[in-house]
Amino acid sequence: xxxxxxxxxxxxxxxxxxxxxxxxxxxxxxxxxxxxxxxxxxxxxxxxxxxxxxxxxxxxxxxxxxxxxxxxxxxxxxxxxxxxxxxxxxxxxxxxxxxxxxxxxxxxxxxxxxxxxxxxxxxxxxxxxxxxxxxxxxxxxxxxxxxxxxxxxxxxxxxxxxxxxxxxxxxxxxxxxxxxxxxxxxxxxxxxxx
Amino acid sequence: xxxxxxxxxxxxxxxxxxxxxxxxxxxxxxxxxxxxxxxxxxxxxxxxxxxxxxxxxxxxxxxxxxx
Numbered sequence: 183x184x185x186x187x188x189x190x191x192x193x194x195x196x197x198x199x200x201x202x203x204x205x206x207x208x209x210x211x212x213x214x215x216x217x218x219x220x221x222x223x224x225x226x227x228x229x230x231x232x233x234x235x236x237x238x239x240x241x242x243x244x245x246x247x248x249x250x251x252x253x254x255x256x257x258x259x260x261x262x263x264x265x266x267x268x269x270x271x272x273x274x275x276x277x278x279x280x281x282x283x284x285x286x287x288x289x290x291x292x293x294x295x296x297x298x299x300x301x302x303x304x305x306x307x308x309x310x311x312x313x314x315x316x317x318x319x320x321x322x323x324x325x326x327x328x329x330x331x332x333x334x335x336x337x338x339x340x341x342x343x344x345x346x347x348x349x350x351x352x353x354x355x356x357x358x359x360x361x362x363x364x365x366x367x368x369x370x371x372x373x374x375x376x
Numbered sequence: 377x378x379x380x381x382x383x384x385x386x387x388x389x390x391x392x393x394x395x396x397x398x399x400x401x402x403x404x405x406x407x408x409x410x411x412x413x414x415x416x417x418x419x420x421x422x423x424x425x426x427x428x429x430x431x432x433x434x435x436x437x438x439x440x441x442x443x
Contacts, residue, residue, distance in 0.1 A: 205443040294408040294439035301410050301437075305417040317440045333435055334415060346442035357443075 183376060193219040195372045198284035200272055200300050201225055202248040204352055205316045206290030207238035207255075208361035213368060214256040220264040221256065222280055223249045226271040236354040272296070274303045281308070286368050289315035290361070292346075301336065311335060312371050318342045319360040320350040328359060330367060339363045377430035391430075396423040399436060408439035 183191070195218050199206045202225035210221055225248045229239050233248075243251040249267035256265050268280055277300055281287050287304055291297050297315060304313045318340035319328075327341040340360050346352050377388050381402070393401070395411060395418060411418045412435040418426050428434060 201443055203443050290443055292441065292443040294406075294441045297439045297441075297443075298408045298410055301439075302417060302419060305410075305412075316443055317438065318442070320442045333412065333437070336437075338437065340440065342438065343440065344442070345440050352442050 183373065187376070188373065189217040191373055191376045192217040192369075195286075196220040196222065196284045197368055197372075198222040198281040198287040199224070199290055200277070200281070200287060201290035201292065201296070202252050203227070203233065203290065203292055204236040204354075204357035205319070205361045205364065206288065207248065207252050208236075208358045209288050209290060209365045209368075210252060211238045211256065211259070212362050212365035214260045214263050214265075216365075216369060217260075218263070218368075218372070220266075222266045222268070222284055223252055224268040224270060224272050224276070224280055225249045226269060236352055236357040272300065274299065274307075277303045278307050281311075284311065286371050287311060287313045288364055288368060289313055290364070294345075305336065309335065312337065314339065314364045314367050314371075316340050316360045316364055318344045319357050320344040320346040320352055322353050322356055325359070328356075328363065330363065337367055339367065379428060379431065380433045382435055388428075393428050394424055395426040395428055395434070398428055398434065399423065402436070404436055404438070406438040406440070410437040410439065411435065412437075 199210045247269050253265040253267045289300050312335045314337045317338050331338045414433050
């Protein structure tokens with residue numbers, strides 16, 4: 183597909199981004215730049231200075247809700263994109279409600295509990311909808327351990343083992359690698375029948 | 377019996393085993409897991425009643441904090 187055909191094919195696509203921190207902000211920006219026409223963002227946090235080491239935000243946005251700041255950043259690149267910014271802590275009913283019309287859902291949460299919640303909700307409520315999850319991105323180096331695993335409509339990207347701990351913090355490059363691999367897989371899913 | 381566990385063949389000595397026992401047997405230590413048997417999601421509270429038999433396809437996924 184040439185570039186124009188890709189842009190046209192992506193314009194009508196809807197992608198849900200569950201969590202707008204390190205994974206979600208980087209993944210959403212990559213998808214918007216490529217031409218995905220409609221993004222549904224959900225997050226309940228405000229931007230803190232500690233987030234700036236890996237999240238796609240700027241210092242003058244500190245204190246803003248991440249979904250609002252991310253919407254602005256997307257519109258600075260792609261003013262035509264439709265961006266829904268939902269300030270809320272997702273739970274099973276709101277996952278079902280907000281993401282019902284999405285072609286693909288990106289799991290971009292921080293905590294293991296939230297990851298489990300959305301994966302179980304999507305597998306049971308939307309068994310035919312692809313969900314792309316990030317699992318294992320802490321620290322630095324070890325590029326070759328970051329892989330994609332597929333299980334029916336559930337895709338898991340990451341090293342599959344490195345949890346965030348005090349001695350293994352999340353850092354910009356490895357988080358953004360996983361986020362951009364999530365975005366790259368989303369494109370593959372959105373464009374596969376074209 | 378022989379099952380598929382995370383896409384790998386595994387020989388289990390018992391004729392059948394409950395899913396929560398299989399998780400203990402294989403030493404899956406992460407706090408939070410998502411489990412599927414033959415393509416179907418099995419939630420945590422159903423693992424004790426879910427019996428794994430010869431030929432079953434079992435997936436145990438670790439939930440790993442960070443994002």
